[in-house]
Amino acid sequence: MKxxxxxxxxxxxxxxxxxxxxxxxxxxxxxxxxILLAIKEHMYEGISTKQIYKMAFSLLKKSANAHAARYNxxxxxxxxxxxxxxxxxxxxxxxxxxxYRTITNLTLQGKCVSHEIxxxxxxxxxxxxxECKYHAGRDVASDVKVPMYILSRFNDIKERNxxxxxxxxxxxxxxxxxxxxxxxxxxxxxxxxxxNLLSWNYPEDNNLKTKNDNSSLYPVTCLTTLSIAEKDxxxxxxxxxxxEIINNSDCLNRxxxxxxxxxxxxKEASELCKYI
Numbered sequence: 001m002k003x004x005x006x007x008x009x010x011x012x013x014x015x016x017x018x019x020x021x022x023x024x025x026x027x028x029x030x031x032x033x034x035i036l037l038a039i040k041e042h043m044y045e046g047i048s049t050k051q052i053y054k055m056a057f058s059l060l061k062k063s064a065n066a067h068a069a070r071y072n073x074x075x076x077x078x079x080x081x082x083x084x085x086x087x088x089x090x091x092x093x094x095x096x097x098x099x100y101r102t103i104t105n106l107t108l109q110g111k112c113v114s115h116e117i118x119x120x121x122x123x124x125x126x127x128x129x130x131e132c133k134y135h136a137g138r139d140v141a142s143d144v145k146v147p148m149y150i151l152s153r154f155n156d157i158k159e160r161n162x163x164x165x166x167x168x169x170x171x172x173x174x175x176x177x178x179x180x181x182x183x184x185x186x187x188x189x190x191x192x193x194x195x196n197l198l199s200w201n202y203p204e205d206n207n208l209k210t211k212n213d214n215s216s217l218y219p220v221t222c223l224t225t226l227s228i229a230e231k232d233x234x235x236x237x238x239x240x241x242x243x244e245i246i247n248n249s250d251c252l253n254r255x256x257x258x259x260x261x262x263x264x265x266x267k268e269a270s271e272l273c274k275y276i
Contacts (some may be wrong), residue, residue: 004024004048007139012170012236013043020156022056024213025071027063035059061224066271067262069222073212074138075199079231080219084134086235088118090219091132091177093240094208095121097217101165107172108164110156121175122165128173128196135180142178142199144185150176151193216273218242223272225265230255242269 003012016034022032039055061068069076069257079089092102100121107116108129131150133142154174161168176182176190177198190197200208213216220226220234220242233255234245245251246269252262 001047002045003052004046005139006049010046018052018056019154021071025060025067026185027060027067029243031063031111033069035063040254050116060157064271065224065268066154068224069268069272070213072222072224073209073218074179076221077200077208077218078136078138079228080179080235081134081136083172084132086240087134088132090234091122091130092119094128094211094217095119097215099123103164106164108162109160110153112156115153120164120171122169126173127169127171128175128212129157130175130177133176133178134261135178138180140180141183142176142186143183144180144189146178147176147186147190147193147195147197150174151195153196161210164200177208216243218272220245223265223268225261225268230257245269246273 002010003013008034018039019032019036022035023029027035035056038059039052041050042055043052052080057068057071057227060071065109076107077087077090088104092104102122104118105116106120107114108120109115111132115160117129118132121128121130131153133146135142147220151174158171163171173196174194175196175198180199183191187197187202189195197203199207200207218224218241220239221231221232222242226234234251236255237251238250239245239251242260246266249262249266257265
């Protein structure tokens, strides 16, 4: 059966691919088989991947909110837009949980001009600049022009000492992080130029998806028991990760949730973060 991707491309429906993604949500094999059976009953030639996703998400939510939240991860990261400001904070949290010191949204003077830096991180005396490329569209990829441009900025910045963490700091490494993916040319250029890349699916064993699953670093936008407006309120309060709700449940009271709503949100958050 042919289905239509978000990009408009027409491809053959891959049942095994859908099965794997559902299993990764934490649902049992029996639950996944039941969901697949229900989806197959509503399939038709030319159905969009977006419609299939909506059906899968709705059925997972009936099984367990945490399963649906985990399945919704990529969309949840996209919801850290639209400007990408909260995506930058989210990226800083990822580095922080790997024992980096982090600073967001600062300006550094380069050899030639000044540069706005999304995130600066330090670990073991090594300081890296981190540039975040947020895309609202799911199918937009960061092509080779992105690392080429950022490399020129990095080369200008690393020529000078900066008073950031200490008085004579040198920025010696550079990361580029995107919520989508990099093209093959972008990856090749970055490898050749010594730039570090992080995307939804790259590197293969340590990408945004695996970092979340391995360390439960899910953004609050994952949660299915909160409305979009409530999620936005948490982000404004600088509550970026689901883990931060568990450790500070008072933030739910601050955004106006009733005790009963708080109970449901905390249940989902706990179930989501204990799964690896």
